[in-house]
Amino acid sequence: MKVNAKLLDQVRSRSSELENETIDEFVAGRLSRRAFLRRGTVIGLSATSMGAVLAACGNANKTGGAASSASSGTGTASPSGSGPAKANATLRVANQVPAAAVNPITIADNGGLEMLCQVGDFLIFDNTGRPGPHLVPMLATSWKPNGDGSVWTFKLRQGVKFHNGQPMTADDVVYTLQQQCDPKNAANALSVFGGILSPSGVKKVDSSTVAFHLNTPIGSFPYLVSSDNYNSIIVPKGTNFATWQKTMIGTGPFKLKSYTQNVGANFVANTDYWGAKPKLAGSAWTFYQSQSPMILALQGGQVDMISALSQAGASALFNNPSYKIVQIPASLHRELSMRTDQAPFNDARVRQAMALTADRPGMVKALLGGYGTLGNDSPFAPIFASTDKSVPQRTMDVAKAKQLMSAAGHSSGINATMFTEQFQEIPQLAQAFAAGAKQAGINITLKVETQALYYGKATFGNSDWLDGQMSLVDYGGRGVPNTVLQATLTSKGVWNAAHFKNSQLDSLYKQFVAAVDLNTQMKLSGQMQTLLLNETPLIIPYFEDELNATLPNVHNVLGSQIQQTFLGSAYMT
DSSP states (O other), X not given: OOOOHHHHHHHHHXXXXXXXXXXXXHXXXXXXXXXHHHHHHHHTOOHHHHHHHHHHTTOGGGOTTTTGGGGOSSOOOOOOOOSOOOTTOEEEEEEEOOSSOOOTTTOOSHXXXXXXXXXXXXXXXXXXXXXXXXXXXXXXXXXXXXXXXXEEEEEXXXXXXXXXXXXXXXXXXXXXXXXHTOGGGTOTTHXXXXXXXXXXXXXXXXTXXXXXXXXXXXXXXXXXXXXXXXXXXXXXXXXXXXXXXXXXXXXXXXXXXXXXXXXXXXXXXXXXXXSSOOSSSEEXXXXXXXXXXXXXXXXXXXXXXXXXXXXTTOGGGTTOTTSEEEEEEEXXXXXXXXXXXXXXTTSHHHHHHHHHTOOHHHHXXXXXXXXXXXXXXXXXXXXXXXXXXTSOXXXXXXXXXXXXXXXXXXTTOEEEEEEEESSTTHHHHXXXXXXXXXXXXXXXXXXXXOHHHHHTTSSTTSOHHHHSSEEEEEEOOOSSXXXXXXXXXXXXXXXXXXXXOOHHHHHHHHHHHHOOSHHXXXXXHHHHHHHHHHHOSEEOOEEEEEEEEEOTTEEOOEEOTTSOEEOTTOEEO
8 A cells, every 4th residue: 555654644644643654554554445434533533634545645536425424414415306396385204102201311112213213313323234434423523533432522513503493502402312311210221321421421621512521431422422322412502302292392303393202293394404404394104003004005005105014014115116115224122131140041051042043044035035144142243343253153053052952950951921112023032032942942921012011110220121031122323332241241231131231241342332443343353242142141043124104105215224214305206
């Protein structure tokens, strides 16, 4: 690689120590161009600096939009439709019924989080799965870490107004994030912030600058305040979250018109939106308990779109010119946890036996129609740059499962109960798990519940999800594995349904999230992947692509890995 040292020195002179380490990794050939752009975006390297580094290394003609689009502001996809937008159009959307009140502090289900991203914005948009940078500015225009990644400083967008006309300032951002990371609020976002960010660490620098002083260095912290952390839309200082559902005041492209519990919601365009003005006049959301009636509604012309589509039971919509499928490769997945603190799953051999009965390729084919990739019983999805892809893939082996059951003293079999939720293909996946397990003498009784009953209060002692002997749950995708690792597998994880406690994993996780270079991350991830295969506290059979289904006249719907639907740039023809 021929390097323009003078140009490179100019970039280095205005870059931080952490940024220069990333530049050095790229120049030395230890980071690919794609990995450099991704990592540079995360740590706050400007589009100008990244473009200059590529030019200095002889890649000026290959920058494309990846670096330059980092400051686009909205994270929206390029237009996918043709023809002029229909004036005053209202998009009709079929959506899973929210399992509880639409409260940004406590929302933990798909139906509810869809409401948040209609009216709210995040500091950053996670663009993972699409061309361009993984992180795109929203309410924050830029971010920078200190030398070791323990303090991150964010500059805020100017001229942003809440739906009530109030200007958004640093005070609102500080208030919002302090509430989201305060243990006293039992916030769902503590799954992200727990042990990492405390209320006292969220500090106002000036009216347009906020600094996050972390409890421990985090090399990928911007993901934690992005749309990945779906609870963290910015709301006005002093907001009463318990009554927020009545107004849903945020900064987003749509305003709440009406909301009827268990029935639906209506939104109208926010003509004062800071970004590109919405092309839709509004959207009308109808809530459903399951996907089958959503499909019938789309086929019957009652709705224009199904959000967060599962391929299971929807074959009539695929390869059919009457419908469009919006697809994003994702780390979206299902986790089957087993209580490692209770017999019989306190024996790793029993957990391994259960994992060896899963026909993963068959599950991907039958339940996802091929729209997914195999899981290997850890949250490290194939799309993550940090995933060690040399770790061997676990395959179905019933004979070995029987041997393990016999070695654990269960040659005559065991009985177990699996709790799960009525959501997308999950009931069918539970049945597939039970059928496979029976071959090894693991007899499973299924308890398929409504999401409201299954999640309960989403806290230990108050949730079949977290308290069940076996529990099969859905997880939205993220741009990095940090959140799912911390929340589901570390000893104090708030979503640790397996009740798994392993000091070695805790230590590896801390090293992993603090690591700023990709090579170190891959080394640590490989160790964690291997440890989790040996211990098997949970089973991840596959990673799903994120899907939406629309009529042909619907364009520019922007989905996310976490099954959010952004309609700010959507239009109808």
